[in-house]
Amino acid sequence: MSQPHPQSVARILAAPWHQRRNAGSLWGVALVMALCFAAPVGLLAWHWLVAAGRSDDPLLAGAFRSFWIGVAALLVAGWAMLVGNVLQQNHPTITRLVPHHAGQLRLALLVAWALASLAAAALPGFAFDAPLAWACGVAATLALLAACLRWPLLLLGGIVSPFVVSWLTTRYGPATFIDAVWQLWADHRALATGIVVTAGAAILVATVRGGDARHLAAYDSRQRLRQGVMTPRPGDGHVSACSRYGGIGGLAVHGRPYAWWMARILARRDASVASRLLLGFGPATHWVTRIHESVLFVIVSSGICAAIVVLAAFLGQDLRGVLPWLSFSLLTGASTPALQAAAQLHRTRSEQALLVLLPGVPRGARLNRWLAWQMSATFIVAAMGGFALAGALDVFAETLTPGVVESAAGGMTAGIAVALLPQVAWQWRNWSRLRGGSGKEFLPSFAPFALGGTAMLLHLWAGVGYMPIGLALSAASAGFCAWRWWRMGSEPTALPIGRWA
């Protein structure tokens, strides 16, 4: 006699399309929404303060533009989250065993796609008097984004496309190029709509796989690839950073310098308690890993720079305007992992329970402050490294084409630069209350962009110099850190991280 399904399984079978929800609180969603609309709200507030009633105020126009940019960002983030969830549910075994699973996943994608396209037609479409164009544009973009998430190699096309657009606009002139695109749309509106609807739906249907043998084989090969990348070669003599502790996706290569450093420290009997204690926090938060990641990042970025310059020379075009954007990437890329290090600390809290019981390990205020200084030092070194690299790249770009930094990126790097160092405040947390896996932990990664964007808007539209903005932010940050240093004296012992959360 067959066993009846347990209740939980029965529930799953009854609702096979049941969407997987993101774990954790709604803080993450609220935060993303707040960040998307922080700039327009800020600009609007600034407008009311300095130029209320003036309809030609550039702040008002900026608020209007940044509102639509926020809407677009929200749409893309929501769609990426939905597609990501659908792909996660599209496990070959579940798809094969649960009736109508693939069909329901496809339906979920198609319905969301259609609704987003209709919303685009209804909101910006009518606002800008081109509902069909907006609907088609959004539909095509979302379908392409879904395809990129399903087949990540397509992202290469996403990387190349700005260069192609840049080349086209340089060759034909920006106005001519956009006019040509509009003309093409005006002449073949019905055909273009048909292509977008048919191809978009086909892409979304193909995004979800049916659980057949090929699906299973593809899934297995992806798992093997992941395991191959994450596992060190036999005889390496080094231990990889496991996925639970790894900095970037747990790549085996990231564990090697840490393992080398660990072997060095363990071989020395006179190694300081601080250096040994840092080892116990795992590879993800260790400064050796940070340096290694930064070096890898610089190598990759340098390769891209070289490729762009060579490409520009080969095409005889001015693609060097991309360099300031790369300097912006260097600055944020070098500092973001250090900003996330505090959250990474949470991963080794079980190990930390053993560490605080070791003789010689500081406790109380001494430990709290030591940890804050340690994390601050790592962050500041990473940020300064980012400054140096970004500055060098900007100087290089200016050497090639004077004035290109300001014209191509609008001083964006400078905006982020003044907003970056004050982020050291994130390293002065109440460690025993630090929550892991909470949406709030996105905040340190987003904060430089939000603050940098605000600084840039203040600079561009209110004419405030970057230096005073940077000084004001740094002073506020230093004041906060000093206050936290004092508070840490009476807070519970830092380790294990988050035990009081």
Place this chain on the structure above:
Amino acid sequence: MSSPRNDTPCLAQGLTVAFGAQRVLDDLAWALPAGRVVGLLGRNGAGKTTLIETLLGLREPTAGHASLFGQPSMTLDDDARARVGYVPQRSDLFEWMTADQLLAYFGSFYPRWNTAKVDGLMSRWDVARDKPIGRLSGGQQQRLSIIRALAHEPELLVLDEPVASLDPAARRDFLGELVDQVMDRSTTIVFSTHILSDLERVALDVAFLSGGKIALHAPLDELLDSSVRLGGVPADIRRFVGEHGLQPISHDAGGPVIARGRDAAAMPPATPTVSVDRATLEDLFLALTA
């Protein structure tokens, strides 16, 4: 009753730990006698791990205080910390290190580290030395965790479900090691487990955690000798308990009643209406942790 001396290995007074409105430990008082092996028993979710973590100063109590060797658990000095060994419930820790690296790492902190003992246990318990801990089996990870905790020869050894992943042979080896530890060094050992047969093999004392309090802490042999299981009609059992001066532990109207006598050696004789048997540790566990 004399108050516990300052060198009491572990002492809790008025210990309360609350998660929101839920009080996991509620005004708990407990003193661990030196040189004893104490089995800490309690149902799932009773708060055994919370109690252990609070005693070790890994968790702040909402009220009350805990001390180890006369020092507040939250501010132990280096000397006190060197006297404590701890095996947490999770044994897959420090996954990125090999067993050798882990032992070298911990050994570098302690003033005393018995390398010969470590080497002996590592080979006897067959733990791979150069494999990352993340790739050891659950049993091997747990053995390594125990070796790490024993290596500095602690005076107080706290083990949170240390045998959950061990096979019977490994459990027997482990228990033997615990007995040696007590015989050789008079180590105070407290361990939580659900495997009552293991506990009966090595524990000198048992403590039952229920309702956020230590419901009973007594020498195991004495407890087993003085406890009886009574079967029969409730009214007859009540009369029997009164006549023989027994102290009922459980009041389950539907099943057997567990009761303790004043005299450990004497077991009251059965009557035609009330059956009398020796209570087992399982009977006591069910009765005291209900």
